[in-house]
């Protein structure tokens with residue numbers, strides 16, 4: 001490991017506090033009553049519920065989502081038998097991965113015990129604590145004895161990650177690799193370095209997938225595993241003994257199609273790689289230093305497909321791709337075990353995922369390098385958010401079909417949705433919007449159609465049938481980027497293209513633009529130039545003419561520059577005084593809308609009223625009942641300055657004009673969000689519970705609080721949504737992600753649907 005990486009890793013573990021984990025409470029414990037519920041005397045009710053019915057344990061405790069990561073430290077990564085205490089950073093690491101990738105809680109348990117029988121007793125006695133046991137870094141052959149006995153004894157999944165997690169991901173990689181190089185699994189010769197936990201489990205699963213046992217050659221610390229060998233033998237490696245007089249890896253490697261390394265660094269030499277068959281697959285998986293470094297293998301064989309267990313090379317074949325998701329599926333059906341059917345379902349789901357194009361999140365996490373199925377992208381990357389969505393349901397279904405699920409999932413579509421929500425927290429709030437959009441998809445014009453985020457979003461919109469993208473961009477550039485990103489959308493079939501440099505409608509467009517702008521100092525020549533060069537202008541004209549139903553722009557450029565074009569061409573809806581921008585924040589504590597984050601610097605009381613009423617309508621489109629607070633530095637009349645009076649008067653006007661709205665003000669932000677705080681000061685509030693629509697007195701207040709909440713609350717933003725335009729258009733901001741573009745586009749589609757009747761297109765030849 002490079003010294004600077006070692007130093008960085010130590011600093012990471014030491015600061016700002018020791019280790020990588022903490023336990024957090026999921027319920028409030030703020031007062032005497034909470035204490036009485038959480039602990040004595042109330043907790044007795046939860047205890048008795050379990051006494052009456054043990055199944056209640058997964059309902060009243062964390063057990064159903066709690067996995068024990070258990071080790072005795074005898075085979076820690078490739079570091080060897082460094083003992084249970086030194087193994088703790090790895091186990092805490094596994095815990096973090098379980099949580100991050102699958103939302104599973106973990107207690108890491110490091111046990112100072114090497115005797116398999118004693119280890120079995122200790123681990124078996126932990127059954128009341130856990131919903132599942134992940135055995136980790138226990139050396140062979142003891143691990144086979146320990147896992148076998150625990151699977152018999154325990155009524156919860158017991159899974160030795162180094163065996164089966166590794167076997168699953170290795171099998172997925174080999175399956176995809178053979179597909180690429182067109183070799184048949186029955187014919188391949190496999191040479192394996194290592195005859196331990198990981199290696200033997202991988203080989204067993206490969207045999208069950210069609211690799212011929214006589215085509216497998218195993219080597220370990222004592223050389224080739226052969227019939228009659230006495231040194232370092234055990235019944236598990238005995239299965240792979242060959243009748244041969246060859247004794248060393250160098251003697252058996254010739255003609256190998258696959259090298260599988262699950263042993264120690266540097267055992268595979270370049271001279272050995274030279275002797276392998278055409279398109280050799282080299283899986284050098286020892287951690288952290290592989291059996292051969294990829295550059296050394298590549299130097300002698302340019303046709304090699306190379307994988308390691310590391311994250312700093314392509315093709316990371318590591319059990320992190322498996323264990324979070326196989327446990328997610330198993331826990332969610334309360335499976336009593338993890339059986340062969342579940343493992344094979346996992347192999348297939350992981351392998352198939354690599355053949356679908358990668359998501360933006362994955363590309364971002366891996367330095368912006370796009371990944372599409374091929375020699376350097378055999379299997380998905382660990383940060384691929386689709387892993388949980390695809391793998392966990394496949395595992396859960398296999399558990400149900402094979403009869404080991406105690407609590408089968410009733411509605412797979414709902415389960416799928418829950419997993420999506422875990423990944424994209426926007427899912428919950430966006431769900432009704434997506435459903436409505438899919439009922440009647442509309443044509444969404446994308447002004448920045450060449451942007452990668454827009455193209456990725458277009459793929460999702462097409463896949464989920466939410467919209468028909470109208471992409472503004474140069475055809476060759478758009479086509480090239482679609483190919484580079486590995487997307488599947490096709491012009492004409494899935495999306496329409498408007499080429500700003502050459503479109504048969506150009507003359508109609510610039511004339512229409514000129515007709516809108518001739519009294520604002522724009523000459524015909526200027527109109528021609530602007531319509532050729534400004535894609536937001538083209539989009540606004542397309543929406544006006546009915547060539548698109550709605551537009552999303554602003555992925556690049558300044559908000560107000562886009563807004564100016566929207567105002568010039570589309571204009572405000574009848575009787576609307578001004579535009580406003582409504583931003584949505586999805587936080588761990590709920591969904592909050594904030595206005596006006598981008599348009600009016602200091603709206604008057606009348607403008608605040610208008611903005612509030614229109615924002616309330618927009619909130620309803622999410623299936624959410626607006627609960628509105630007018631925010632101020634003044635709390636129910638505590639200040640008399642102009643800003644306080646403005647918000648007070650706006651509240652009064654809202655009560656008069658919109659008595660049906662649940663709105664109250666002017667108040668502090670904490671009073672808006674907490675009924676307790678509000679009640680103490682103003683018990684007769686028309687607003688009950690927490691507000692979800694926060695109307696701010698100025699753009700500064702709105703924009704600053706929105707961005708503070710976004711970062712401090714680790715919140716997911718959606719929007720901003722443009723309120724008050726005559727036709728449905730929305731202006732994003734440059735920080736938007738591809739997922740954000742999908743979200744704002746779905747809102748735009750629903751917006752277009754609801755305005756369909758009133759949005760009469762202007763005649764094309766007007767002007």
Ligand SMILES: NC(=O)C1=CN([C@@H]2O[C@H](COP(=O)(O)OP(=O)(O)OC[C@H]3O[C@@H](n4cnc5c(N)ncnc54)[C@H](OP(=O)(O)O)[C@@H]3O)[C@@H](O)[C@H]2O)C=CC1
Pocket residue numbers: 074075076077078079137138139140161162163166193194195196197198199219220221222232261262263264267285286287288308309317318319320
């Ligand atoms: N990428 C991934 O996802 C994973 C990678 N691994 C890696 O695989 C390796 C083995 O892990 P695991 O199976 O759990 O550990 P084990 O201790 O169970 O197995 C280690 C194996 O390596 C063999 N070995 C030791 N020295 C040599 C040598 N010089 N030449 C050939 N073989 C040798 C041992 O031989 P003997 O049997 O004679 O003692 C043993 O068979 C580690 O480097 C680990 O990091 C493991 C799990 C997952």
Ligand SMILES: CC(=O)C(=O)O
Pocket residue numbers: 076077078137161162286287309318319320
């Ligand atoms: C990845 C892993 O589990 C190991 O190397 O042991």
Ligand SMILES: [Mg+2]
Pocket residue numbers: 077136137161162
């Ligand atoms: Mg391990």
